[in-house]
Amino acid sequence: MFQSIYILFDLAAVYFREVRNLANILICDDDKNIVDAISIYLSQEGYTIYKAFDGEEAIRILRDNEIHLLIIDVMMPRLDGIHATLQIREFSTIPIIVLSAKSEDADKILGLNVGADDYVTKPFNPLELVARVKSNLRRYTKLGNMVESTKNVYRVGGLEINDETKQVTVDDEPIKLTPIEYSILLLLTKNAGRVFSIEQIYENIWNEEAIGADNTVAVHIRHIREKIEINPREPRYLKVVWGIGYKVEKQET
16 A cells, blocks of 8 residues: 555655656856856746856757757857857757846847847846746747647738748748747738737737837847848738738738
8 A cells, every 4th residue: 555655655755746847947147246147037937947158058958959949148258149049040940048137129139130039138036037047938939849739720822821830931931930820820820911010019029018119029020021022121921000900911812
């Protein structure tokens, strides 16, 4: 009897370890204290933590391990966060959250321009960072096999989004999008013809109040256009309605 109870306890322990092992997160900052502090908060949430202290080390870890999200500082020796992100985007679409000690919009836009999904300005509230990690991971896991199949396919002209396989094609050519780019395009394509304001897009995708969201949304829209449009300056699908917002234009399929 006691042996059976011990076995049940062992099985329960294994189960809870597996449930709590939500994702592998890589934290990259040249300040060891910051890396350790972030690690404590994320470990308490059940995430497995990898650590790096410059961009080159982060890239090596990403190539050798299954990482689901990267938190990376902008200012670092050897290879900074901006150039590291540029290189990472050549082989990975995982969510990237950029940490920066600067609060100017130009620095935030630069991070988004090179492929980051989100940014947090130092000093930051650890609980806010944890919330942003969870939000970005939710979008990322929707692109993989961890969600139930919706079996929905959305087509607008030659643009097709298969929300079962999370694949996007234009004229049968596969398009590689980041999780946030995919979420924005899916929102607009599912509601083709409807105009969404910048605030509506931000609140739908980021699930938070749209304060100063203009540049953030505009950067992601531009990236999407560069990937799905033959001529981004004269977009066929993703169009701006001046003074109002953006929409995916309805077309004959």
